[in-house]
Amino acid sequence: MQRPAVLGLLLACAASLCSSTQVTKNGSPLGWDETVGQMSELSTQDGTVTPNPWHFPDRMSLYRLMIGATDQYMGSMGTNATDSPLWGLALQLAWLYNSGRLADPTASTTCGQATDKSCISPQSWWSCENYYTSVLPFLSAVQQGFLGSDVQVQMKVPEGVTDYCTTYTDCTTRFPDAMKGWDDFFKGLKAAAESTQPDNEKKDTILGQYWAAQMASLAATTGCNAKQSHYPSEEVSFANSWLSGADYLAAAHFQTNMERAEKFVVPLPARVLKKDDSAPYIEDLSAEENHTVYIFSWMKRINTMLFGTLLRLWKSAMCSVSTREKGRELLEQLLLNPSFATASFMSIIKDMSSSC
Numbered sequence: 001m002q003r004p005a006v007l008g009l010l011l012a013c014a015a016s017l018c019s020s021t022q023v024t025k026n027g028s029p030l031g032w033d034e035t036v037g038q039m040s041e042l043s044t045q046d047g048t049v050t051p052n053p054w055h056f057p058d059r060m061s062l063y064r065l066m067i068g069a070t071d072q073y074m075g076s077m078g079t080n081a082t083d084s085p086l087w088g089l090a091l092q093l094a095w096l097y098n099s100g101r102l103a104d105p106t107a108s109t110t111c112g113q114a115t116d117k118s119c120i121s122p123q124s125w126w127s128c129e130n131y132y133t134s135v136l137p138f139l140s141a142v143q144q145g146f147l148g149s150d151v152q153v154q155m156k157v158p159e160g161v162t163d164y165c166t167t168y169t170d171c172t173t174r175f176p177d178a179m180k181g182w183d184d185f186f187k188g189l190k191a192a193a194e195s196t197q198p199d200n201e202k203k204d205t206i207l208g209q210y211w212a213a214q215m216a217s218l219a220a221t222t223g224c225n226a227k228q229s230h231y232p233s234e235e236v237s238f239a240n241s242w243l244s245g246a247d248y249l250a251a252a253h254f255q256t257n258m259e260r261a262e263k264f265v266v267p268l269p270a271r272v273l274k275k276d277d278s279a280p281y282i283e284d285l286s287a288e289e290n291h292t293v294y295i296f297s298w299m300k301r302i303n304t305m306l307f308g309t310l311l312r313l314w315k316s317a318m319c320s321v322s323t324r325e326k327g328r329e330l331l332e333q334l335l336l337n338p339s340f341a342t343a344s345f346m347s348i349i350k351d352m353s354s355s356c
Contacts, residue, residue, distance in 0.1 A: 088256025140182035181213030
């Protein structure tokens with residue numbers, strides 16, 4: 001990346017309206033004030049709870065309910081009420097909402113547009129991908145007894161849409177690995193609460209299970225791929241490199257609590273990328289957003305050029321609690337510090353992997 005060009009972009013943005021995506025309001029994820037805090041507040045039909053995951057407040061409510069139900073098991077995460085890794089998923093949804101990525105990319109409906117902002121489009125690749133990291137963990141949490149006993153849940157689905165699972169049994173049949181991952185995570189929370197391990201080891205174990213579940217969910221999103229045809233190639237490239245970046249976070253057992261996740265989510269692009277957008281030179285995005293888009297692209301490009309060596313080295317370096325802690329710090333430098341040399345990232349990984 002050419003530093004003078006980045007400096008010029010910083011100065012240009014300072015004099016214009018360049019800004020990053022707002023993902024919080026009054027210390028909570030955007031839209032939190034429209035969510036429900038109790039299962040009894042969700043809609044029901046014939047004794048079955050029927051959330052509507054295609055309505056933004058309902059989908060965000062799934063996260064609020066999961067966070068509230070699991071907080072008592074998150075003591076090893078830290079002393080703050082916002083240290084659960086599930087906060088990262090809530091902030092990610094807030095970013096998708098405010099950046100317009102939940103809207104209908106075909107423009108054949110007004111879903112997600114200013115006149116129908118709370119609508120989440122089943123045609124959106126981003127909303128499809130997010131379905132697997134919102135609905136699936138929620139159904140698992142219900143099944144594991146975190147949200148009451150003998151609770152039956154069936155997700156609402158828009159008329160004519162058939163490619164989304166709606167119940168625990170349905171999702172388990174279609175996506176057994178993803179549902180097993182979330183079941184293991186929620187069972188692991190209870191096991192950790194009874195464990196005599198030191199808190200740092202408990203934390204590492206929980207985060208390992210959390211990321212294993214999330215990666216299994218992302219692996220299940222191949223059914224969403226056809227929806228990428230609705231987007232410009234620049235947005236598709238960003239989406240794919242963003243997905244690839246999750247491999248690095250997962251291997252480092254990254255703790256996506258509220259504070260840390262916000263640092264990583266705010267610099268994500270505040271709008272869908274358009275034809276001819278080329279980071280780090282996108283004029284109406286901030287320098288931070290340009291850097292994020294560029295770095296995700298760089299990570300995927302270098303790994304592809306090296307036939308997967310970069311990711312293999314990274315995973316081998318994340319071999320212990322201590323190296324994963326160093327890995328999390330290294331990722332913060334790479335993704336959030338534009339002055340951090342990418343060459344340093346490569347050399348540090350090699351040093352770390354040789355010590356395992």
